[in-house]
Amino acid sequence: MHTLLDNVPAHAANTDQGAAMPRPVTLINVFEVPEGQREATLAGWERAAAFLSVQPGYLGTALHESLAPDARFRFINVAQWTTPDAFRAAAAAMREQRIFPKIPGLAIHPALYTVIRNAAPEAA
Structure with missing residues (x-):
């Protein structure tokens, strides 16, 4: 099982070349949820979201759920x-x-x- 730090290299860059201000970064966290663990996972996510929402640097998050119950990744968190x-x-x-x-x-x-x-939609 991975932790929230496993795939985040310490040298992760977040600036444009020559830019003085760092750009925000996006955390994409996908969840493989075993049968019967949907509610426990949701409760854990809600607890984590409440904790993280008051941490320095937090800008926001959204949890997505697959429309297909048999999808490999039941939840995808984008923060x-x-x-x-x-x-x-x-x-x-x-x-x-x-x-x-x-x-x-x-x-x-x-x-x-x-x-x-x-990419934005082209004007009609």
């Missing part, structure tokens, strides 16, 4: 943080305080991302 370091510090504090419960069979796969391209 915004000011910097990789802000996320790492908050995740370490969450882990230290054991905010997210151990759920048998649950596998999470977190990683931090930055936007490198945007």
Whole structure:
């Protein structure tokens, strides 16, 4: 089972070349939820979200649930943080305080991302 820090390299960059201000980073965390563990996972996510929402650098989060109950990733969490370091510090504090419960069979796969391209609909 992965922790919230496993896939977040310490050297994760979050600035444009030459830019003085860091760009926000996006945490995308996918959850493989075993049969019968949906409610426990939701309760754990809600507890973690409440804890993380008051941490420095937190910008917001949204939890998505697959429309197909047999999807490999039942939940996908997308969160915004000011910097990789802000996320790492908050995740370490969450882990230290054991905010997210151990759920048998649950596998999470977190990683931090930055936007490198945007596409908007073309004007009609």
